[in-house]
Amino acid sequence: MTAPILQVQNLTRRFGGLVAVNDVSFELDPGEIVGLIGPNGAGKTTLFNVLTGIYPPSAGQILLRGAPSGGLKPHKIAARGMTKTFQNVALFMESSVLDNVVTGGLLKNTLPEARKKARAILERVGLASIADKKAGDLSFPERARVEVARALCTEPDILLLDEVMAALTPAEMEDVITLVRSLRDEGITFVVVEHHMKAVMKLCERLLVLNFGELIADGTPTDIAQNDRVIEAYLGSSFAKKRQHQAPEVLA
Numbered sequence: 190m191t192a193p194i195l196q197v198q199n200l201t202r203r204f205g206g207l208v209a210v211n212d213v214s215f216e217l218d219p220g221e222i223v224g225l226i227g228p229n230g231a232g233k234t235t236l237f238n239v240l241t242g243i244y245p246p247s248a249g250q251i252l253l254r255g256a257p258s259g260g261l262k263p264h265k266i267a268a269r270g271m272t273k274t275f276q277n278v279a280l281f282m283e284s285s286v287l288d289n290v291v292t293g294g295l296l297k298n299t300l301p302e303a304r305k306k307a308r309a310i311l312e313r314v315g316l317a318s319i320a321d322k323k324a325g326d327l328s329f330p331e332r333a334r335v336e337v338a339r340a341l342c343t344e345p346d347i348l349l350l351d352e353v354m355a356a357l358t359p360a361e362m363e364d365v366i367t368l369v370r371s372l373r374d375e376g377i378t379f380v381v382v383e384h385h386m387k388a389v390m391k392l393c394e395r396l397l398v399l400n401f402g403e404l405i406a407d408g409t410p411t412d413i414a415q416n417d418r419v420i421e422a423y424l425g426s427s428f429a430k431k432r433q434h435q436a437p438e439v440l441a
């Protein structure tokens with residue numbers, strides 16, 4: 190049996206009196222593609238932020254390849270192999286696509302090495318033709334791809350994708366799904382936050398469901414689509430009671 194690459198144990202994050210992530214525990218095996226879903230405000234981004242060191246945990250443990258990583262700074266956690274993309278794309282808008290991606294590579298490489306790596310990654314994700322364009326001149330879907338490229342340039346073992354498919358056309362989503370699968374085949378483990386349920390169901394082999402900060406389900410997309418607690422969380426209890434063994438459209 191392979192050892193888990195990530196162990197999250199009783200993780201809690203509070204903001205004053207608000208418990209944004211509440212006693213959450215799960216493990217990731219290397220090479221999994223796991224979706225993290227839940228209604229607005231469920232705690233998905235906060236969980237990503239705690240895992241990647243943007244916020245320290247209020248309680249609980251995070252073990253990255255068996256070593257505690259909770260409370261370390263983001264660059265330390267990225268250097269150990271876990272990083273995330275940002276929901277509201279945080280590129281340097283005045284810099285070129287290439288220079289944005291290079292910043293990811295500087296974590297583990299000299300500048301010339303980082304530039305070489307960044308060019309290879311831009312080629313890999315299909316952005317080589319816009320390498321010299323200013324990030325501020327890109328369309329939103331292009332920016333999201335650059336965000337992914339920059340995260341890839343940190344050479345992650347675990348990549349947390351925060352809504353990179355927002356505003357993509359169905360064809361562009363297919364491209365992202367193909368890219369994520371092929372990167373997984375090269376050894377990267379993924380956790381994906383995405384509101385587009387069809388894309389999540391297609392891409393992910395396992396789903397974790399948060400509601401009001403609590404992990405209410407962990408299973409295959411088929412199991413999750415039939416799970417009463419999940420349906421209730423999305424649609425309210427009256428719908429869940431009326432439902433007769435039929436997955437609602439929101440989870441189909």
Ligand SMILES: Nc1ncnc2c1ncn2[C@@H]1O[C@H](COP(=O)(O)OP(=O)(O)OP(=O)(O)O)[C@@H](O)[C@H]1O
Pocket residue numbers: 204207209227228229230231232233234235236
């Ligand atoms: N820095 C912060 N300070 C105070 N409260 C916060 C902070 N960040 C998040 N929250 C609160 O924590 C809860 C969880 O928010 P979070 O953004 O993690 O949810 P989410 O599941 O990612 O939501 P969405 O799907 O809308 O992006 C919300 O009630 C939010 O208002």
